[in-house]
Amino acid sequence: MVFKLYGLPMSTNTTRAMICLHEKEVDFELVPVNVFAAEHKQPPFLSKNPFGFIPVLEDGDLTLFESRAITAYVAEKFKETEPDLIRHKDAKEAALVKVWTEVESHYYEPAVSPIIYEYFVAPFQGKEPDKSVIDTNVEKLKTVLDVYEAKLSSTKYLAGDFYSLADLSHVSETHYLMQTPCASMINELPHVKAWWEDISSRPAFNKVVGGMSFGQNH
Structure with missing residues (x-):
């Protein structure tokens, strides 16, 4: 199943997650969130992140927010794929x-x-x-x-x-x-x-x- 990443490519937090996904060569779909129209403060998005900030990552039935938590999850899930971003063997x-x-x-x-x-x-x-x-x-x-x-x-x-x-x-x-x-x-x-x-x-x-x-x- 392809990951879904909700955010914007100009966002530093969204791109932090995107870079990590690319480092691990993980397929994902970037779902744009119009923050300038306050889409991130509306109920559909708030159901994914109650604090109303991008990005959000969906991996099947798992929903994550906070970009550093997302990168840590991706790095751990794909830890056997180089580069080893978390140095899990040491x-x-x-x-x-x-x-x-x-x-x-x-x-x-x-x-x-x-x-x-x-x-x-x-x-x-x-x-x-x-x-x-x-x-x-x-x-x-x-x-x-x-x-x-x-x-x-x-x-x-x-x-x-x-x-x-x-x-x-x-x-x-x-x-x-x-x-x-x-x-x-x-x-x-x-x-x-x-x-x-x-x-x-x-x-x-x-x-x-x-x-x-x-x-x-x-």
Whole structure:
């Protein structure tokens, strides 16, 4: 049975799930959800995710929401298919994948997401970007990226010398960040830059990047 993924290809959370599905070469149907018409807040969608956010994954009678939970499920279900995104054969490596996936969720994404919103979503909605919000989160992101630079000076990827969910979780939001003036924050850190060039060149990401556009240039 083909998976159904409800979301939008411009959404960082939807594309996080899409990249994981492509990494595992899993067939899926992308079912568009018109968030601009608040379709995600209507009863049909709320029956799938009562919190009213995309994406949602359906695998037969199983319905999942939260993009990181979806990627963890896909990586576990297809763990024997390369790449092993969760390092299921090595408990220490698996633990490090979880650590750095948590870092992305609790430190990286909270700094990057407001920057993306101000540069992309606000203009899309006819608003001016709030420079104070951008500046505040740039400072937060600098702290995070300094940690990443130190970590990536000793390993090729965040959890070790292997690509994992920890890296995959960063791809969508960093793609948008790199289209803003804040791209210099990545480019000025040699190990972070090399890491980004590596993870953004993977075929799975290339399959989704074409849909990641708000129709704007920055």
